[in-house]
Amino acid sequence: MIQSRPWLAGFPNAAGRPFREVIAMIRPIQADEVEIALEIINDAAQAYKGVIPPDCWEEPYMPREELLSEMAAGVNFLSFLENGRILGVMGRQDLGEVTLIRHAYVRTTAQRRGVGTRLLANLRQEVSQPLLVGTWAAAWWAIRFYEQQGFKLVSPGEKDRLLGAYWTISPRQTETSVVLADERWFNQGRL
Ligand SMILES: CC(C)(COP(=O)(O)OP(=O)(O)OC[C@H]1O[C@@H](n2cnc3c(N)ncnc32)[C@H](O)[C@@H]1OP(=O)(O)O)[C@@H](O)C(=O)NCCC(=O)NCCS
Numbered sequence: 001m002i003q004s005r006p007w008l009a010g011f012p013n014a015a016g017r018p019f020r021e022v023i024a025m026i027r028p029i030q031a032d033e034v035e036i037a038l039e040i041i042n043d044a045a046q047a048y049k050g051v052i053p054p055d056c057w058e059e060p061y062m063p064r065e066e067l068l069s070e071m072a073a074g075v076n077f078l079s080f081l082e083n084g085r086i087l088g089v090m091g092r093q094d095l096g097e098v099t100l101i102r103h104a105y106v107r108t109t110a111q112r113r114g115v116g117t118r119l120l121a122n123l124r125q126e127v128s129q130p131l132l133v134g135t136w137a138a139a140w141w142a143i144r145f146y147e148q149q150g151f152k153l154v155s156p157g158e159k160d161r162l163l164g165a166y167w168t169i170s171p172r173q174t175e176t177s178v179v180l181a182d183e184r185w186f187n188q189g190r191l
Contacts, residue, residue, distance in 0.1 A: 022082060026122045029077040029089060037077060037089050038067055044088075044105035052136045053176055062103075075102045078122060080115045090119040092127065095166055098185070101133040104142075120149055130185035134167060137178045151180035 029037055038060075045061035071077070075091040088106035092099055101123065106115045124131070133151065135142045143153070154162065159179040163169060169177070 023084075024118075025081045026078055026119060027081070029079045029086075033079065033086065034064070034067065034071075036086050037079070038062060038064055040086060040089055040107050041067070041103060041105045043108050044111070046108065047141070048136060048139065051138045053138070053172075056136070056173065056176055067103075070102065077103070078119055080106075080119050082110075088115040088119055090116070090123055092123055094127070094129070097129060098132050098166060099127045099129045100166055101131060104133075116145055117149065124182075130188060131182040132162060132166065132179055132185065133181075134163060134169075134177050134179045137176055143178065143180065146180045149182075151182050152186065154179045154181050154185075 041062045042060045048061065049057055070091070073093070075093045077089050077091045079086045080088040080090075087110040088104075090104040091102040093102050101120070104116060104119065106119075131151075133146055135146075147153075153159075159177070160174060162179050163174045163177060167174075
């Protein structure tokens with residue numbers, strides 16, 4: 001079922017004249033939107049270039065086959081649309097006792113306008129399990145984004161344990177990543 005949550009918002013146009021209508025919506029990504037999702041992920045992932053360790057950077061950052069295999073492994077994506085154009089995507093992977101946030105990306109030109117916040121709020125409404133997210137240790141802006149949403153970094157030891165338990169990544173990626181967890185996780189007394 002397609003779930004949509006439209007918003008209407010007015011922004012002054014460039015000439016400062018009357019407001020133009022913006023229709024924003026969050027809904028699951030559609031089968032024919034994989035290419036657009038790829039474009040957004042690989043555009044937004046440019047932020048990592050020159051920041052994460054060079055041996056961890058690949059171009060394209062997310063090959064098509066990898067995205068398809070992630071989706072086949074149960075990563076479900078929400079997309080944020082503004083006037084019918086997808087500006088951001090955020091995936092989630094339900095693993096029973098926890099849900100992972102996987103692959104959160106907002107077009108470079110649309111970042112820091114609240115798109116990621118709205119995607120995360122929408123995802124949270126649909127999930128009752130503790131949320132975990134892994135990202136590059138060097139991606140300070142992403143850490144800041146999640147901290148602003150109430151997530152906290154887990155300890156290095158717990159990070160290694162969680163990445164081993166819930167993610168399928170290389171030892172090198174484990175070494176260069178961090179994990180943040182939401183309040184539900186910490187409230188369960190797991191540190
Ligand atoms: C991280 C990301 C998904 C957040 O989405 P967004 O729509 O830009 O975020 P929002 O506008 O909802 O929230 C903005 C907050 O995120 C953080 N943030 C996001 N991008 C930032 C940047 N380039 N510089 C500094 N802070 C940034 C800040 O805390 C910011 O709050 P502020 O503007 O009040 O300082 C998006 O910026 C992105 O795609 N970044 C590149 C890829 C990436 O790091 N993905 C995360 C994978 S886990």
